[in-house]
Amino acid sequence: MGGIREQKKQQTRRAIEEAAICLFSRKGFESTSMQDIAAAAGIGKTTIYGYFRAKDDIFLHYCDERLVTAFNRFREQQAEGVPFFEQLITFFMLKFGFVTENHEFGRLMLREMLFPKVASDKAREHDQRYFDILQGVFSLAEERGEIAPNLDHFMLSGHFFSLYVGLLAGWYTGYLNSLEEVEKGMRGLFHQVCHGIVA
Amino acid sequence: MGGIREQKKQQTRRAIEEAAICLFSRKGFESTSMQDIAAAAGIGKTTIYGYFRAKDDIFLHYCDERLVTAFNRFREQQAEGVPFFEQLITFFMLKFGFVTENHEFGRLMLREMLFPKVASDKAREHDQRYFDILQGVFSLAEERGEIAPNLDHFMLSGHFFSLYVGLLAGWYTGYLNSLEEVEKGMRGLFHQVCHGIVA
DNA sequence: GTGTAAACTCGAACCGGTTCGATATTTTTC
DNA sequence: GAAAAATATCGAACCGGTTCGAGTTTACAC
Incomplete structure (x- = not known):
């Protein structure tokens, strides 16, 4: 139990959040696209929806x-x-x-x-x-x-x-x-x- | 001056507003699309942008x-x-x-x-x-x-x-x-x- | 190990608000 | 009343958030 999967998940979640907040503060909420966030976090934009609604x-x-x-x-x-x-x-x-x-x-x-x-x-x-x-x-x-x-x-x-x-x-x-x-x-x-x- | 154009414009504007408010109350703001409003007002959806930002x-x-x-x-x-x-x-x-x-x-x-x-x-x-x-x-x-x-x-x-x-x-x-x-x-x-x- | 189920990932497509640009209509000018 | 300018209309396209579905990876059972 726990293990590799859980760790990676935590890591990805953190990456998304950090990328998002950084971009939001820099460019504004509406001017930041999901694409931008995904790119900054190094994942596909659809993946974000596995972490946030x-x-x-x-x-x-x-x-x-x-x-x-x-x-x-x-x-x-x-x-x-x-x-x-x-x-x-x-x-x-x-x-x-x-x-x-x-x-x-x-x-x-x-x-x-x-x-x-x-x-x-x-x-x-x-x-x-x-x-x-x-x-x-x-x-x-x-x-x-x-x-x-x-x-x-x-x-x-x-x-x-x-x-x-x-x-x-x-x-x-x-x-x-x-x-x-x-x-x-x-x-x-x-x-x-x-x-x-x-x- | 004034004339046909102005009259029609007033009429169209009214039609849009009435259609929109009616639909908003009935279906909710977010569930009402510009398409819906346009259809109800009998115009193309792009036309609405000539009346409202x-x-x-x-x-x-x-x-x-x-x-x-x-x-x-x-x-x-x-x-x-x-x-x-x-x-x-x-x-x-x-x-x-x-x-x-x-x-x-x-x-x-x-x-x-x-x-x-x-x-x-x-x-x-x-x-x-x-x-x-x-x-x-x-x-x-x-x-x-x-x-x-x-x-x-x-x-x-x-x-x-x-x-x-x-x-x-x-x-x-x-x-x-x-x-x-x-x-x-x-x-x-x-x-x-x-x-x-x-x- | 191998098979199976669950979870993760992401390209493609959807949907709805908005913009573009070409066309049609009215107004103005002479 | 015809040419030119201004304006109204709308189909096509754009853009960005969200969903779908197919392919991949991991966890677990035996």
Whole structure:
């Protein structure tokens, strides 16, 4: 069992993914053909379909991996002593920077994650990881008395997540043009959540 | 000037659009080929490109028209006496219902409007119309003393808009499954904005 | 080893969106 | 009203993602 076949398969898969991501970043997703990828990976273009269902899948699989590492990076640098407001800013700015690092990748990823053709389990997993982190932040904040007790933490997560998505839309539609502007906007919005707007 | 040619052109354009939208709703966007549309409109498929830049454009042009009428409908039924919270709920639930009326249309439209390949002027116009309406709601609320004075109305618009987008994402990823749930969620989130979460 | 089944590979073909280029029609000009 | 310019139409071809099917390689049973 295992053996030669499995090894080669792993190797080929890796070759395809690396070739694809390299070409996508260099020439853009749409300008890279399956032919190009196959050539760069040293195989026939039909062979790719033995490893990935479609062109999109190569990209989405890569996003998946990156998302997981990004989450882990956040968890590592999570500092307990920091006020919850700053924890949230750090968390979402990290996410934001990560998603928009490559303009086109981010666009494609967001389209697929927020408005998918069909809801996927993979996406649910990511959401779960995300909620777990925020849940932790909110619980701590509650203990410390930074936020009101008995708030619905699920809704709270949704609230901050929505603002994060709104900022991303602002970025991609051209209303926000630098990370400084984004952070400024984020602080303003988060402040509104914290203190309310009622007279 | 004008004359036969112009008339026919208008007629053909209409025929294409009607055929396309009819087929899109019946069979779905991707399952409808340019061939299908051309046949239904009684022309050759290449001719379509004399009227629309691409398949997407037929759809997006239609969305454009619908968006405008939806805005007008809201402006008509805007009631002055209603508290600003209820005005916002009405506004966004109207938008929400309109966008999600056809599941696939909404998905495609949102992908394109929030994360466009290139920022377009058309989109800016819509945003402007949207901000104008909200601006009016906030100004009135301010006069009435319903919200604090000196709030940044632009940021406020962005805030509510983000929550609306977040709810849409929740709809398309399967966390919200009925308009009742959406409205309940919307009320909860808007309430958070109004009253804050700080202890 | 040998036979058999499963898995891998890839050239050929398919399919649908888009472009090209030649033809047909209308408008303009004189 | 005929020639020239502008524009509309559409069949043929292109291009790129995807599927088919036939040939090859590997794994396993005996």
